[in-house]
Amino acid sequence: MISKTTIDQVYETARLEEVIGDFVQLKKSGSNFKGLSPFSDERTPSFMVSPVKQIWKDFSSGKGGNVVAFLMEHEHFTYPEAIRYLAKKYNIEIEETEQSDEQKEQANERESMYLVSEYARKYFSEILWESEPGKAIGLTYFKERGFTDDTIRKFGLGYGLDQWDAFTQTALDKGYQLEFLEKTGLTIVKEQTTGEPRKFDRFKGRVLFPIHSMSGRVLGFGGRILTNDKKAAKYLNSPESEIYHKSKVLYGIYFAKQAIAKEDNCYLVEGYTDVIQMYQRGVENVVASSGTALTPEQIRLINRLTKNITVLFDGDAAGLRASLRGIDLILEQGMNVKVCTFPEGEDPDSFSKNNSYEDLVLYLDENAKDFIQFKTSLLAQEAANDPIKRADTVRDIVNSISKIPDRIKKEIYIQECAKIMEISEEVLYDTLAQIDKKGFAEASKKIKQEQKAFEVVKNDQVVEKVDVQYELERKIIEMLLLYGNLKQEFEDLVLKENEEGELVLEPEKIEAKVYEKVYLDLQEDEIELTNTQFRTIYYKLIEDLNEREEFTVNTFIANLNQEMVSEVSSILMEEERYVLHDWERKEIYPKEKGQGIAQLVGETILTLRCNLIKTRIQKLQKGTEGNNGDNSEVLEEIVNYLQLNKLLNAKLNRVLS
Template structure:
């Protein structure tokens, strides 16, 4: 268990904008920050972070909460894992008891797989530095590649002994279960004829490259064999598992994320050693797709940090041809793409190794070309003087332009393409229109097929009505959270008889804190919140606000159930949602909520009273229908309620039918 002292220190130190900024590119928006949702595929920002409230809200997915909730949602951390991550980030010593073997066994499946992966990384690293084979074989290999000891340690590189069960036996001796060694792919298990099981180390005799998530957790491994064995793959990756999905992971993203955001550009290379060598040379904003074809999920991972990708290639023609498919995928995500090729016989690894930092940076700046220039020059060489191939080349390039969602960028690229290929813009626009129309037509056909595949069942159930009581109670909690300790001048309504003997509501101005006004108003009318979650948090809030003049919203949120924090974040960030629309750009200046807090409180309480009166009248009317006898007293009560309801609605400037 982590001590409460540690948890309090973590919450005091952690800044929500700093933590989330490691995963999402945030831009200042007034007093808040906004960015693209890390939970959905979107091109316009709907993700808001409030440094003042220390919470975040993703309006596209509905998720939200404090800094811990983000890590639990985004990185699938447990609560203790999130606290440990933040403690490490802010250099806070964690006070906790060491996990016993029994506690390891009780951990859930995903947590157990993370534990096994972290243990394996440490084991392979220890073998590299402390065992004779590790030093002689593994460490020597990395030194030959030009990696310094500092770099080897930073990337957690290691070595797996050239023995069939060295790792597996050690892991089992340390209390790790074979089930999770197999599920992470570290151990291969074969059933024997006699019913027993035979185990093998998957990465036997390989140097090890741990693959980290964006937060630094070990998800899997890449292993390179060091002997010439035609039967064995040169590189071997961990298999797909619950924690490792190749298509959603980029090698080096953990070490590159801050540099990517700072430089506002990401260099994309092919292999592990390319990433490490470039990083060691000082170019840290570099990641790799780990030998797999680039996927939309990997591109979106980069998109959270920057809109700019520069793809780095060696001079291999087959590799260049394959790169074109990746470029189209990047364009589809609305990103800006540049391409840089190295001299023949060079790749990012060798070039970074053999050149200084200044030379590498200068080369990248001078030789990075826009995708349209790269694709045009590459395909134009292939077409040469063949008119048919030339026509195919032009169509191929326009196909790429059609992938771009931004119409302005499309036009700029069409103009550039016309200039480079010496073709009229009109012809290119016609071709683009044909491709676009075909794309729309194909999409319409697919939609029609889907509609035909499923029987459309008419929903005959009535449309669900808005729960007025719930919405009003939600508004009360929102006002307490945001403005509970603020002093305001309220207009109290006192029921009095005028000279004619009629009941009228007379206003009286009183100064009070928002929480005092709400509490006294609900007490006066003997109103209790009907929603159990709201009721529980209401009394906690009143108690906290009454006892503590320096009410700390973030600290209060840490003591609530994390699932409920998600719902509360919607209330707290409701106003920020509308800043996403950038109304000022349209010369519309919405009134800030803080400018009318007293009015908001008064209107909410009055509306709540009206709703309760309406429900009471309905109940009394129902009673008169269901019972026989004298209803004169009930009818008089109904008339009094109707008169009071009329007065309250007059105050709210509502017209009653």
């Protein structure tokens, strides 16, 4: 178990913007940062990070929290894993306390699969470096590919012995459960009609490429066979599992993420060795789709780090056309695409191996074409002098342009296409309109079909009422978080009788800290927050503000459970919606937080009192309904409450009907 000293040090050292910046491309926005949500598919940023408060909020999914909450949400870490990840990132030594058997048993299935995968990576690496077959076969292969010792170690490359169950048996002897060896796909289990089930190593006799998540966790493996066994697949990947979904993973993203964000461009290749060779040569912003067709999920992974993708193709023309579908997918995500092909017979692996860093970078810069230039030149060559093929080519290109969400980009690409294909812009716009119209018609048809599945009752629409009590309690928590320790001059209201015998509210000036004023006012009126979570947060805040001279939101959040962390971050980041909508550019200037704190506190408490009086009056009135007895005392109480309510509302400049 990790000690509290280590946890406190992690919270004090970790910088939220740096940690999230490893996963999401963040841009400065005033005192905050904003970026695309890593939790939903979007083109307009709704993800906000506050370096001052050390919290984040994703307005598209509603998620939010501190640095640990982000890692738990994004990487599916457990709390200890998130702390360990941050400790490693900031070179903090982890202090451990003894873990009980019960705590060990609580590691969930997902975590057990991660542990098995990490053990497998270490095992295969040890076999590669320390066993005779590993060195003679695996290491020799990697050296022949031109990989250095440092590169082999960095990417965690390994080798599986050419034996039926060498890995499985070793893992079982080490205490790893067969259930998780099978679920990760590392072991194949075949039931027998009699006796024990047979167990086989999936990756026996293969060199291995561990596949990492964006945070560096081992999700699965890619294995290449080195013999000429025609019955066995040349490349074999881990099967889909709870932790490995190949359509959502990019090989090399963990090693490339910082370079992608820095260079503001990502090179997309096909295979493992392409990535490793380019990385070794010095071009680090490179990832691979690992031989699978490119998916929207993989593109969105890159989209969080940059808007620019350069797709690298082998020099062989075969299969180029099939790969163009991937370009359309990238365009649909609103990204900028360039394409670069290598000379005949070359691929990213061989070209990087045979050229210097300078020559490689120069080649990529000079030969990367905009997708429209690449597609037109490729398809125009195929069409040659055939008018029908030429027409199909133009339609194909316009179809790609139709995928682009940005209208300005669409127009520029239409103009570019018109020049290259020597056809009028008017014809291209007409074709584009037809494609867009067809797409709109299909979308409308789909929406209508979905609507038919639901019974819509137009006359009985229920308008959701605002829960005034909830909003006021939320506002109290917000004030304590933002201004709890600030000293202010408040105008207190004291109920007195004037010379005419009427009750009036007379103002009195007092100086106090915000949290003292709120606490005393609520205690005086015997007001208890009704929302359970707000009530818990409220008492924790009062306790912290009373005990700590230097209260900080970051320290306070560190001691809350993740549900409360999410709630607190939502409250604190609410005003960041103004930043996202960029209202100031539209000459709308929202009132800044911190303006008139004493007034805000006073008005909130007054409004809460008015709301509680109103609720009390309604209860008293309900008690008199159908009661034929003497209600004079109750009616007198109602009149007194109405009079007090009128006075309080007058102070708030509200007119009561």
